[in-house]
Amino acid sequence: MSNSKSEISRRKVIKTSAAAMAAIGAGPMFFTRGAMAQEYCNAPKGDTVTLGFNVPQTGAYADEGADELRAYKLAVKHLNGEGDGGMLNTFKPSVLKGNGVLGKKVAFVTGDTQTKSDAARASAKRMIEKDKAVMITGGSSSGVAIAVQSLCQEAGVIFMAGLTHSNDTTGKDKRANGFRHFFNTYMSGAALGPVLEKEYGKERVAYHLTADYTWGWSQEKSMKDFTEALGWKTQTTVNTPVGAGDFSQYITPVLNSGADVLILNHYGKDMVNSLTQAVQFGLRDKQVNGKNFEIVVPLFSRLMAQGAGDAIKGILGSTNWNWSLQDEGSKAFVKSFGAEYGTPPSMAAHTCYVQALLYANAAEMAGTFSPAGIVKSLEGFKFDGMGNGPTEYRAEDHQCFKDVLVVRGNQNPTSQFDLLEVVEVTPRAQVEYDAAIMGGSLGPVNAKAC
Amino acid sequence: MDAIFLQLLNGLDKGGAYALIALGLTLAFGTLGVVNFAHGALFMFGAFGAVTLNKFLTLQQVVLDPVKKTAWGTPLEIKTPYIEAWLGDFGAILIDYSVPVSILLVIPFMLLIGVAMERGLIRHFYNRPHADQILVTFGLAIVMQEIIRHYFGANPVPQTAPEIVSGSANVGQWLGIGENLVYPWWRLVYFAFSAVVIFLVFAFLRFTTFGMVVRAGMFDRDTVGLLGINIQKRFTIVFGLAAVVAGVAGAMYTPILPPDYNIGMEFLVLSFVVVVVGGMGSLGGAVTAGFLLGVLQSFASMNEIKNIIPGIDQIIIYLVAVVILLTMPRGLMGRKGVMED
Numbered sequence: 179m180s181n182s183k184s185e186i187s188r189r190k191v192i193k194t195s196a197a198a199m200a201a202i203g204a205g206p207m208f209f210t211r212g213a214m215a216q217e218y219c220n221a222p223k224g225d226t227v228t229l230g231f232n233v234p235q236t237g238a239y240a241d242e243g244a245d246e247l248r249a250y251k252l253a254v255k256h257l258n259g260e261g262d263g264g265m266l267n268t269f270k271p272s273v274l275k276g277n278g279v280l281g282k283k284v285a286f287v288t289g290d291t292q293t294k295s296d297a298a299r300a301s302a303k304r305m306i307e308k309d310k311a312v313m314i315t316g317g318s319s320s321g322v323a324i325a326v327q328s329l330c331q332e333a334g335v336i337f338m339a340g341l342t343h344s345n346d347t348t349g350k351d352k353r354a355n356g357f358r359h360f361f362n363t364y365m366s367g368a369a370l371g372p373v374l375e376k377e378y379g380k381e382r383v384a385y386h387l388t389a390d391y392t393w394g395w396s397q398e399k400s401m402k403d404f405t406e407a408l409g410w411k412t413q414t415t416v417n418t419p420v421g422a423g424d425f426s427q428y429i430t431p432v433l434n435s436g437a438d439v440l441i442l443n444h445y446g447k448d449m450v451n452s453l454t455q456a457v458q459f460g461l462r463d464k465q466v467n468g469k470n471f472e473i474v475v476p477l478f479s480r481l482m483a484q485g486a487g488d489a490i491k492g493i494l495g496s497t498n499w500n501w502s503l504q505d506e507g508s509k510a511f512v513k514s515f516g517a518e519y520g521t522p523p524s525m526a527a528h529t530c531y532v533q534a535l536l537y538a539n540a541a542e543m544a545g546t547f548s549p550a551g552i553v554k555s556l557e558g559f560k561f562d563g564m565g566n567g568p569t570e571y572r573a574e575d576h577q578c579f580k581d582v583l584v585v586r587g588n589q590n591p592t593s594q595f596d597l598l599e600v601v602e603v604t605p606r607a608q609v610e611y612d613a614a615i616m617g618g619s620l621g622p623v624n625a626k627a628c
Numbered sequence: 629m630d631a632i633f634l635q636l637l638n639g640l641d642k643g644g645a646y647a648l649i650a651l652g653l654t655l656a657f658g659t660l661g662v663v664n665f666a667h668g669a670l671f672m673f674g675a676f677g678a679v680t681l682n683k684f685l686t687l688q689q690v691v692l693d694p695v696k697k698t699a700w701g702t703p704l705e706i707k708t709p710y711i712e713a714w715l716g717d718f719g720a721i722l723i724d725y726s727v728p729v730s731i732l733l734v735i736p737f738m739l740l741i742g743v744a745m746e747r748g749l750i751r752h753f754y755n756r757p758h759a760d761q762i763l764v765t766f767g768l769a770i771v772m773q774e775i776i777r778h779y780f781g782a783n784p785v786p787q788t789a790p791e792i793v794s795g796s797a798n799v800g801q802w803l804g805i806g807e808n809l810v811y812p813w814w815r816l817v818y819f820a821f822s823a824v825v826i827f828l829v830f831a832f833l834r835f836t837t838f839g840m841v842v843r844a845g846m847f848d849r850d851t852v853g854l855l856g857i858n859i860q861k862r863f864t865i866v867f868g869l870a871a872v873v874a875g876v877a878g879a880m881y882t883p884i885l886p887p888d889y890n891i892g893m894e895f896l897v898l899s900f901v902v903v904v905v906g907g908m909g910s911l912g913g914a915v916t917a918g919f920l921l922g923v924l925q926s927f928a929s930m931n932e933i934k935n936i937i938p939g940i941d942q943i944i945i946y947l948v949a950v951v952i953l954l955t956m957p958r959g960l961m962g963r964k965g966v967m968e969d
Contacts, residue, residue: 240782414931419942423894424642424885426815427929427941430634434808450784450886458812458884460796485886487786501699509699516700593704 218548219334219628220310227282227547229254229534230311232302232326233340235290239318239446241481242526246316246340247288248519249527253534256514257284264514268507268563269535273542280541291317295325302326306333306628312547313338315533318526320344320393327356334624336552338533341526343445343477344393345400348577349616354623355549357556357571359536359578360529363393364611366476366496367400369582369604371408373494378439378472380409385437387428387452389444390417397443397476405441413437418448425452429459438466441474449475450485457489478585481524483597490587490597497583499528499565500598508565522595532564536571550625568606574613576620582609630800630809635926637799641815643922644822648877649899650906650914651829652870658846658909659863662750663758665765667874668896669772670738674875675887676776677737678730679785685711685723725790727883734875742871746864769892777889784886789814814883821880825873826915832869833911842866846909898945905949907962917960921945
């Protein structure tokens, strides 16, 4: 019995050993193959690569989101070699050939941010985990951008921000996997300052109404810093709740405050409402301290200007891009977009279209969709022909540096779209700053498998 | 002094809107016992009634320019409103007065919507718990919002007041308290309008036989029914009337606040607080609380007050509601037995 047992046992040992040897031999081969396939998160398999367009499709910024989505769809068409190519024809230096990216046809999935951070993170997560999106892009709010950027960093995919204007996106909340083409509140302040001095002089008293969230605070600080540097005094700063609707109770104290300039650090519907009501209260007809009372809206958007109607006429602000620009890139983009949709693109559409092309070009340059390769290609990348003149993706904070437009609400619009006139193109050098002043740290690139 | 007077005007103006919405909510609740969360959407529908009329009046004939082109290469479109082309100056006046004129359109439209809403949906929920009524009317409000968003987009659609009342009135000069006190004409018009509508609703309920029956039905529905009066039919009409009040309030508010699909929700929550503070089912309470809370909210947003208690403007309405409900559990003018089952 015992012999028999020991014999079986010996056989088992031999078999087990053989199996173990085989496993040891085969194991590294198996894991190596797996490691190649999962080299980075959502490495595309087959002949398509999937991008995730995360834009507000419902909620207060749904119209901007719709325009962003139009731009992304146009970018996909152009990347896949359809249509007239748009900015692919003017973008330099570019290795894009209009045959997809790295030989793969570009496909896309969409998500609805609802302009809410939690909803935006949930839709981005769904696109990464379920739809296997290799890159997430879009959005129309800094709160959303910061939340989604952080999610993409954790997940190990690239985030190409849409419309986000807070300094924090590429300041204290910057991430190695995130990139922003849009300008920020510092640049708005730096560009507007000299124009405000030229138009309204050095002795002014400013009253700020500020949207009570990250972007509003960032915008207020920048405007305060730059106007005080001119010699202006800041009379009062008042935070207003986002979506307050009726701003009359915040505007009436301005009337007798002694201030002669009202700076509206509002965006979207808040800007439309506060500006309209400030005009209704006769602020623009007032004379204070022997000067005409003025209103300034630091961040302008054509879509919002449409909402404000006549109230926008003559008001100064800044913008990332305007469809009336006459450089070759802008003309090509407006032509493509207008022919496709019958309207000119908004600045949100422009930045999203450019981001999609920049990502695709970076992948082609790197020869991979790996975040490590994309980051390497984009950091310090200098380009032109995309509507903003010579532009650079600064390596230190992944912020694009380019000229900034100072605009004024058009007094005599020639069409329903002709709402902003460009007052000045502020050169890049004037809006540039040391990355260190914004704080934060990029940290390491996350290019792990997911 | 000027600042205090301005905030008072502001509060009365805002209170006018609260009072009109709360009045409609109370009418629906007092007659049918329904907590209507779609009431804000009725305000929004009224606002878009004004927008629709304006869009209709400004429909433009398009002629393609043979020479000029758009930036994307298609011929430039030259647009002229049909109504101006056909009616000349009268057409231009109609466009200018589109907001007040829209009232004529909004009244029958909202009456129809109100009656259809009550007959088609709400009557099925009379004997259901208030929670069910809230859920179904809230769902209806979302559907109404999405319809508007589909056709008008998500961005606010600006409307202008008639040219004659588009500027500011020198209220300080009228009252002999200085030149600096100005207030937008249209807001004064809105305040007067809300006062007139409130007066008409009260007069209708007070001095007409219909109103008398409705008031009796609100007090004791069963006894009125025993007298052979079809009180349900009258209540349906009252629900329609509540919709009309909300609708005209929304239409006239458009030059003050460019409407978007969500405008009703912004007012709804505050209006419910107004109704609760005024006393559920009390029309007088709703109006009084509307003006009271409007004025308090306005004063609380003065910088002098906020410097002492930061953020008070955000919570004042709820704070007052808590204090009033703790000291007067039925609200300012609430009746015994209402919502106490």
